[in-house]
Amino acid sequence: MNTKPVITYFSNFWKLNQKEIDFLVERADLRLLKKKAFVLEKGQVCNHFIFVVKGCLKMYKVDDKGRFHNLQFASENNWISDYGSFYNDEPSELFIESLEPTEIIQFEKNNVFELYDNHVVFDRNFRIIIENAFIEQQKRILQTISSTAEERYLYFIKKYPHLLNRISHVQIASYIGVTPEFLSQVRKKMI
Amino acid sequence: MNTKPVITYFSNFWKLNQKEIDFLVERADLRLLKKKAFVLEKGQVCNHFIFVVKGCLKMYKVDDKGRFHNLQFASENNWISDYGSFYNDEPSELFIESLEPTEIIQFEKNNVFELYDNHVVFDRNFRIIIENAFIEQQKRILQTISSTAEERYLYFIKKYPHLLNRISHVQIASYIGVTPEFLSQVRKKMI
DNA sequence: CGTCTATTTGAATGTACTCAAAAGCGGTGG
DNA sequence: CCACCGCTTTTGAGTACATTCAAATAGACG
Numbered sequence: 001m002n003t004k005p006v007i008t009y010f011s012n013f014w015k016l017n018q019k020e021i022d023f024l025v026e027r028a029d030l031r032l033l034k035k036k037a038f039v040l041e042k043g044q045v046c047n048h049f050i051f052v053v054k055g056c057l058k059m060y061k062v063d064d065k066g067r068f069h070n071l072q073f074a075s076e077n078n079w080i081s082d083y084g085s086f087y088n089d090e091p092s093e094l095f096i097e098s099l100e101p102t103e104i105i106q107f108e109k110n111n112v113f114e115l116y117d118n119h120v121v122f123d124r125n126f127r128i129i130i131e132n133a134f135i136e137q138q139k140r141i142l143q144t145i146s147s148t149a150e151e152r153y154l155y156f157i158k159k160y161p162h163l164l165n166r167i168s169h170v171q172i173a174s175y176i177g178v179t180p181e182f183l184s185q186v187r188k189k190m191i
Numbered sequence: 192m193n194t195k196p197v198i199t200y201f202s203n204f205w206k207l208n209q210k211e212i213d214f215l216v217e218r219a220d221l222r223l224l225k226k227k228a229f230v231l232e233k234g235q236v237c238n239h240f241i242f243v244v245k246g247c248l249k250m251y252k253v254d255d256k257g258r259f260h261n262l263q264f265a266s267e268n269n270w271i272s273d274y275g276s277f278y279n280d281e282p283s284e285l286f287i288e289s290l291e292p293t294e295i296i297q298f299e300k301n302n303v304f305e306l307y308d309n310h311v312v313f314d315r316n317f318r319i320i321i322e323n324a325f326i327e328q329q330k331r332i333l334q335t336i337s338s339t340a341e342e343r344y345l346y347f348i349k350k351y352p353h354l355l356n357r358i359s360h361v362q363i364a365s366y367i368g369v370t371p372e373f374l375s376q377v378r379k380k381m382i
Numbered sequence: 383c384g385t386c387t388a389t390t391t392g393a394a395t396g397t398a399c400t401c402a403a404a405a406g407c408g409g410t411g412g
Numbered sequence: 413c414c415a416c417c418g419c420t421t422t423t424g425a426g427t428a429c430a431t432t433c434a435a436a437t438a439g440a441c442g
Contacts, residue, residue, distance in 0.1 A: 361420070
């Protein structure tokens with residue numbers, strides 16, 4: 001594969017020596033997705049860590065009433081994966097799907113464990129990645145249990161300004177936990 | 192300090208050699224808390240990782256209207272900390288307070304970093320701890336944005352059966368994101 | 383231009399909150 | 413042992429927030 005982009009992307013975030021870079025690049029799979037392509041579907045075990053180079057993915061659940069609930073968006077330089085399914089080898093409840101044509105770097109499960117086992121730096125870097133994701137998630141929980149739809153929408157705008165004009169209000173509504181109709185009302189009242 | 196309990200607790204969960212155990216024990220502070228004692232208060236920087244040996248802590252936010260929102264309970268063998276405040280040296284928005292007389296093991300921030308830097312095993316173990324916490328949190332978010340109060344209460348019962356008779360419904364209501372009055376209604380209808 | 387999707391609007395309904403008050407329960411001191 | 417206090421839990425009425433369903437309007441794209 002063309003290793004250039006991988007090296008470039010990762011050396012912006014992680015300090016790696018040449019040996020570590022080589023080890024990483026050998027295990028990285030570059031993949032191009034069309035719009036509305038699935039990276040993970042309900043029932044499959046999530047066998048990859050995914051890094052978004054360009055584009056945008058969403059991870060969501062479909063509940064028993066057929067409603068969609070967005071759990072996470074991942075755009076440029078974000079990681080996404082169903083960690084529960086990945087680590088416990090359980091069928092996922094979730095879908096991961098592209099909202100745009102998207103370019104990702106995938107790491108297959110065995111390769112992830114090889115990274116951990118061969119170079120300490122990966123244990124550390126993935127620890128830090130997940131710590132940051134955890135911190136963000138915690139803020140979201142607090143928000144969800146303590147704020148109104150309007151406040152959650154305002155927070156979304158503040159946190160994801162780069163997504164605002166790229167994704168539909170249907171997607172945003174599904175992320176903040178309201179219906180599109182109600183988000184429309186909220187937006188009307190805000191102006 | 193009396194190192195016995197620390198060693199016992201940790202070797203149940205982590206595989207450590209003698210050198211690592213010694214290193215850990217030297218950096219562990221055992222602390223006894225009365226009921227309603229604070230481990231962290233809003234405005235302070237969270238400078239510790241906390242492991243609960245016995246008892247129960249809650250972490251919560253007080254919003255601008257004076258309402259309480261429980262983010263996490265930590266009982267026997269659980270870790271708790273405001274990771275955002277810890278890693279970014281920011282004043283915390285949160286309180287951590289004991290719900291019972293509680294016995295904890297604290298790791299001061301510098302010591303945590305020493306653990307990471309001197310023994311690979313700690314980078315890995317804390318990675319795994321936070322990964323599991325992340326997975327749990329993710330389930331909670333999904334739940335919060337897709338379920339009714341009744342479903343959230345049932346899930347709480349299922350997930351924390353050991354806490355049910357130890358903490359008040361006020362605390363549970365604050366965790367699942369409803370008022371105590373409404374939780375009472377829900378429980379009435381359930382029977 | 384037509385089709386598909388996204389967004390808005392409105393009315394009726396349901397879910398959860400607020401406020402006030404009553405009832406239950408456990409511990410403590412006399 | 414009982415009376416009282418503080419806290420938790422319940423009850424009810426009125427209100428606010430958010431959903432459902434149906435339909436109209438607007439935009440995007442081949």
